[in-house]
Amino acid sequence: MKKLFFTMKTIIVLFLNMMIFLSCKTEASKKETAKEEEPIEKIVADSVRIAKVVKPQFKSLGGIADTTFVRLADYSDGFAYDLRYATDNNFLKEQVYECGECYTRAKTVKALLKANEEFKKHGVKIKFYDCYRPNSVQYKMWKIVPNPQYVANPEKGSIHNKGGAVDITLVTLEGEEVKMPTDFDFFGKRAYHDNFDLPQEILDNRKLLKETMEKFGFWSTRTEWWHYNLQGASNDPIANFKWNCE
Structure with missing residues (x-):
């Protein structure tokens, strides 16, 4: 047991x-x-x-004086860039910027941001060929091509030198080129706004660019479909502000 x-x-x-x-x-x-x-x-x-x-944490334009020079990319990533004068792919056949940056005065940036939002509704966005141009660069350009038909005399200056002019085109939101009358800096009647001897698609694209930019305070140049000046910018002083290249 x-x-x-x-x-x-x-x-x-x-x-x-x-x-x-x-x-x-x-x-x-x-x-x-x-x-x-x-x-x-x-x-x-x-x-x-x-x-x-x-x-990306973009800066605010609040509290910044309208005449202050600012870098566009600090306020939006919604633009495209092909800054031709930072390369030799331009009518000068020479590089005149040490590096490519798009600076303008703050008031110009404000108008560009509004215009770009409007363009996006149509499935396109702004691409820049040129923005603010230091007056010292204007002297470089004048030395290469001293002809006021193609380059503004640096003594009088260009609205590019005042931070109120941009050279632009349109691309799709994916970055594909939109058909325009000519390439940038084509000097001939095909680039004129009053030239209507063009395919309808190109006329429509040019019209969209022109009407939208004018809606947000820019005016066009008759002989250059890509060039736009902010209204009132011609009254600003010529500047020689230079950005840093890293």
Whole structure:
């Protein structure tokens, strides 16, 4: 009888130990699972944090004087750029900017931002060929081509030198070129606004560019479909502000 009792007792002890072992294993498994899940949550949290850091934080034009020179890319990433005078792909056949940047006065940027929002409704956006141009660069251009038909005399200056002129075209929101009458800086009647001997698609694109820019305070130049001056900018002084090239 004692032997039987001892056997039963042994079985019970073994059973209890087994239950404790299984319970501990279950708890350990839960902890391991929690450990495996924790890094995933951390990765997600880190990704959100990094995304917030990487997301462009654009400056505000609030409180900035209208005549202050500002860098357009600091206020929007909704534009495209092909700054030709920072290359030799221009009518001068020479690079006259040390590097390509689009600066204008703050009031010009405000008008450009509004115009670009309007263009986006039509599935297009502004692409810049030229923006503000330091007067020292105007002297460089005049030295290469001293002809007022093509280059403004630096003594009188250009509205580009005043931060109120831009040379632009349109591209799709994906960056594809929109058909226009000519390439940038084409000097001939095909580039004139009063030339209507063009395919209808090109006429429509030129019209959209002109009417939208005029709606937001710019006026066009009859002989250059790409050139736009902000109204009143001709009264601003000629500037020689130079941006840094990194």
